[in-house]
Amino acid sequence: MHSTEHERWYAELALGEHEVPAHAVAELERCDVCASRAGELDSLRDELEQAGTEQREVLAAARAVSSAPGAAEAERRLRGLIATPRVQHRRQRALALAAVVAVLVGALAFTLGRDPRAPEDPSVLGAGAFTDLAPRGVWPTAVPLTWNYPLPDRGSFVVYLRLRGSPTAFVESRQLASPQWLPAEEARADWPAEFDWQVSAFDASSQLLKSSPRVPVSLR
Amino acid sequence: MLDDHSIRTQQAVEACAPSHSAADDLRVARGALERSPAEVEALVVRMRGVPRLLVALNVRFGWPLDDSELADVAQDAVELAWRKLEHFNGTSSLETWFYGIARFELLNAARRKSRRGAGRRELVEHSRVASEMSDSLELDSLRTALGTLPPDESRILWLHYFDGLSLADVARSTGSAVGTVKSRYYRALERMRGLLRGHAREMGG
Numbered sequence: 001m002h003s004t005e006h007e008r009w010y011a012e013l014a015l016g017e018h019e020v021p022a023h024a025v026a027e028l029e030r031c032d033v034c035a036s037r038a039g040e041l042d043s044l045r046d047e048l049e050q051a052g053t054e055q056r057e058v059l060a061a062a063r064a065v066s067s068a069p070g071a072a073e074a075e076r077r078l079r080g081l082i083a084t085p086r087v088q089h090r091r092q093r094a095l096a097l098a099a100v101v102a103v104l105v106g107a108l109a110f111t112l113g114r115d116p117r118a119p120e121d122p123s124v125l126g127a128g129a130f131t132d133l134a135p136r137g138v139w140p141t142a143v144p145l146t147w148n149y150p151l152p153d154r155g156s157f158v159v160y161l162r163l164r165g166s167p168t169a170f171v172e173s174r175q176l177a178s179p180q181w182l183p184a185e186e187a188r189a190d191w192p193a194e195f196d197w198q199v200s201a202f203d204a205s206s207q208l209l210k211s212s213p214r215v216p217v218s219l220r
Numbered sequence: 221m222l223d224d225h226s227i228r229t230q231q232a233v234e235a236c237a238p239s240h241s242a243a244d245d246l247r248v249a250r251g252a253l254e255r256s257p258a259e260v261e262a263l264v265v266r267m268r269g270v271p272r273l274l275v276a277l278n279v280r281f282g283w284p285l286d287d288s289e290l291a292d293v294a295q296d297a298v299e300l301a302w303r304k305l306e307h308f309n310g311t312s313s314l315e316t317w318f319y320g321i322a323r324f325e326l327l328n329a330a331r332r333k334s335r336r337g338a339g340r341r342e343l344v345e346h347s348r349v350a351s352e353m354s355d356s357l358e359l360d361s362l363r364t365a366l367g368t369l370p371p372d373e374s375r376i377l378w379l380h381y382f383d384g385l386s387l388a389d390v391a392r393s394t395g396s397a398v399g400t401v402k403s404r405y406y407r408a409l410e411r412m413r414g415l416l417r418g419h420a421r422e423m424g425g
Contacts, residue, residue: 011406014406014409015402015403015405015406037413040413040417041409041410041413044409044412044413044416045409047362048362048377048381049381051362051363051381051382052380052381052382052383052384054280055316055319055382056382056383056384057280058273058276058277058280058319059273059276059315059319061276061279061280062269062272062273062275062276063272065272065275065276068271068272068274068275068290068294069271069275069287069288069290069291069294070271070290070291070292070293070294070295071268071271071272071294073291073294073295074267074270074271074291074294074295074297074298075264075267075268075298077295077298077299078264078267078298078299078302079264081299081302081303082252082255082260082263082264082302
């Protein structure tokens, strides 16, 4: 049965650093795990030895070679490669880097610019258009946000409030069945003075149909 | 007084001798990539050994290539070495590194030639070469596995097996304690055993 004791003996045996007791060697030989491991390690050492020997012999033989075909051409080729203007490599790298940066910036802008719950304009065939978004500019107390949209049967609206330029909503309404929303008066006390509002329409299965443009407002 | 040809010959012979330190080799490689004149010249001198290496490898593998093919491979090997130079990390000597590239290019060229087909006599000859190459492919996967080890572990295996240093000499060469070298050596072997076992499984072996 393989054990942690085997691991220690095995390592000592492999390194040849300490004398491993005879009974331990016998036990390792009886252990299937250790025996197979030792076999693999032996063949690995043999292969490394073979590869190293081959290399040393070939290097020694190479030192005895008086001339090699293509030596002059190879050197000319190498000097030509080295002489290739570094600026060309730098320009290629700069272009590749610029392309990567452009892709990353695009991906970042895409990610930051969208709210997964309310993309600006999903491509839904037959989705209608928002009209009559109000109020714009000042949003007086006790005046609901209103809009027009041809909502399908069992569809709903959700209103999002966002700071200017921010992709994240700081307030989100509940699902609304009619095209208007009036938040509780006390909730408005915690809101910033200026922000954008936006409304999205969803179908019966809560799939986004369309989002309105952002409408800037300030509280009064 | 030595003429230019004799100087080049002498340099090429020396270039086949792995007698430089890892730090020197890394400095040469990095300096040459930065087009530092002294390092560029040092690299060119060191690479003069590559065509000779190819001749010796060609003999070793039973003359699979003729002189004109060998000349083509020399150019390819030198170009590949230059293009991959930025990946040289100094864990082995430059000569060991060139050796891996030269060997890879020569065997690839021999395989391509073998696939292209030849006359009956050459086919018999190529089958012998192919069998030797099959063994040598095993050694390629060994070199690949070595390249994936942590540098402090692979350096010990390169120095021990490929430069022929004892573990005590490896310790002296790397400025480490013998015990440290031994435990890294053991770890490296164990890690390689795992890598090659995974490789064998992938190959259905």
